Amino acid sequence: MTQPYNYGTCDVCGTLLQEKYIKQNFWLKGDMVIVENVPAGVCPQCGAKVVRAEVGHWLLTLLRNSERIATAPRIAVPLIHLEPIELVPVFQT
Numbered sequence: 001m002t003q004p005y006n007y008g009t010c011d012v013c014g015t016l017l018q019e020k021y022i023k024q025n026f027w028l029k030g031d032m033v034i035v036e037n038v039p040a041g042v043c044p045q046c047g048a049k050v051v052r053a054e055v056g057h058w059l060l061t062l063l064r065n066s067e068r069i070a071t072a073p074r075i076a077v078p079l080i081h082l083e084p085i086e087l088v089p090v091f092q093t
């Protein structure tokens with residue numbers, strides 16, 4: 001990639017999209033996989049993200065590569081289970 005790809009404008013708000021390298025998460029059979037450094041068009045106004053078709057295909061190929069996934073480093077993330085009782089104050093207002 002020598003020249004920046006032209007993503008055009010945001011479908012939501014019409015602002016010119018900027019190329020950024022983002023983290024994207026995917027769910028694979030109940031496990032979350034995070035792919036870093038994914039080139040995407042990001043809207044500086046509303047945060048909408050667009051991935052171009054070639055990158056989408058490349059991600060699909062990557063996510064079918066079970067060996068690459070099996071050997072990737074693991075991270076631990078907080079998992080919070082929201083109890084219905086916690087939502088009561090929200091619904092009462």
Ligand SMILES: [Zn+2]
Nearest residue numbers: 010013043046
């Ligand atoms: Zn936008």
